Amino acid sequence: MAFHDTALAGAHIIEPDYVRDARGFFAPLWSTGDFEARGLVSRFDHCSIAFNRLKGTLRGMHHQIAPFAETKLVRCTRGAIHDVVVDLRPDSPSFKQWIAVELTASNRRTLYVPAGCAHGYQTLTRDAEVHYLIDAPYSPAHGRGVRWNDPAFGITWPEGDRTMNDRDASYQDFGG
Numbered sequence: 001m002a003f004h005d006t007a008l009a010g011a012h013i014i015e016p017d018y019v020r021d022a023r024g025f026f027a028p029l030w031s032t033g034d035f036e037a038r039g040l041v042s043r044f045d046h047c048s049i050a051f052n053r054l055k056g057t058l059r060g061m062h063h064q065i066a067p068f069a070e071t072k073l074v075r076c077t078r079g080a081i082h083d084v085v086v087d088l089r090p091d092s093p094s095f096k097q098w099i100a101v102e103l104t105a106s107n108r109r110t111l112y113v114p115a116g117c118a119h120g121y122q123t124l125t126r127d128a129e130v131h132y133l134i135d136a137p138y139s140p141a142h143g144r145g146v147r148w149n150d151p152a153f154g155i156t157w158p159e160g161d162r163t164m165n166d167r168d169a170s171y172q173d174f175g176g
Helices: 032-037
Strands: 002-005 012-015 019-021 024-026 046-052 058-064 072-078 080-087 098-104 110-113 117-123 128-134 143-145
Touching (some): 058 080, 072 080, 072 098, 072 117, 080 110, 080 128, 098 110
Antiparallel strands (some): 002 012, 019 024, 046 128, 058 143, 072 110, 080 098
């Protein structure tokens, strides 16, 4: 696996190293040793998927507060997404900054989202499926969100119609 730093402290794009032959390829996507060697979370509590029927579906910007703050490994297994991470950690050198990464079934990239960051995405295709490994149990009482178009962050999203649920559309601006 190749780990690429991003502009957000602790967030990484991970690309598989392929072993190819006449059958196709084999590529490790996660290894406890590789993650521990980089000081990254290497134990995950659960795995989830999100299926998005419509192009333009926007999910986010979600995060959980302590003691259930989540580190996530995010991968698009079908279709394509515009994946966004916002740093909400006040002591971070990249506080209130954001990155966007295109994750697709064909590029097979994984995004490492550190705890203390809000995460969301907009689908670029119909029938997009997103796979998550998450290191902390989900706790509805600790779930939070920030508005996807909060001017405090200035996130650039793909143009076009958006589909959102009421909860995500009603998040307040960031107060920190």
